[in-house]
Amino acid sequence: MSTGEYKETEVPALTGIMGRCPRCQKGHLFRGYLQLAQRCEVCGLDYGFADPADGPAFFAMTLAAVPALAFGVWFQTSFGLPLWVHVITTVPLTILCCMALLRPLKGWLVCSQYFHKAEEGSIDREWHAERAKARQREQK
Numbered sequence: 001m002s003t004g005e006y007k008e009t010e011v012p013a014l015t016g017i018m019g020r021c022p023r024c025q026k027g028h029l030f031r032g033y034l035q036l037a038q039r040c041e042v043c044g045l046d047y048g049f050a051d052p053a054d055g056p057a058f059f060a061m062t063l064a065a066v067p068a069l070a071f072g073v074w075f076q077t078s079f080g081l082p083l084w085v086h087v088i089t090t091v092p093l094t095i096l097c098c099m100a101l102l103r104p105l106k107g108w109l110v111c112s113q114y115f116h117k118a119e120e121g122s123i124d125r126e127w128h129a130e131r132a133k134a135r136q137r138e139q140k
């Protein structure tokens with residue numbers, strides 16, 4: 001299938017947050033809460049290229065840490081409660097914030113990978129051979 005018959009995303013962040021396919025913007029990106037589907041059910045795009053690795057977890061922890069810490073400090077200074085109260089309030093709040101952020105962040109990163117055609121680095125041996133020949137010609 002060519003990409004010409006689909007309206008590819010121009011805003012990968014928005015498409016990813018909505019959990020939609022970056023090529024057709026109609027199919028679903030996820031099979032479960034965080035598990036990616038193998039391919040888009042509408043356009044057939046294989047999601048094998050998608051590898052956000054620890055990116056969603058890093059961003060979720062970073063984004064959730066500051067408000068959670070602020071809440072914990074405010075809660076402690078306002079009420080002077082014992083430590084175990086934080087175990088049943090601040091810790092679950094932090095975990096819930098992280099869980100709520102993981103899916104949209106993963107969708108954003110996968111759609112950005114598709115949009116920017118990001119992939120693992122590789123050595124282009126033909127390009128290097130051409131460059132070496134060009135340098136040799138310049139030195140003569």
Ligand SMILES: [Zn+2]
Nearest residue numbers: 021024040043
């Ligand atoms: Zn699709």
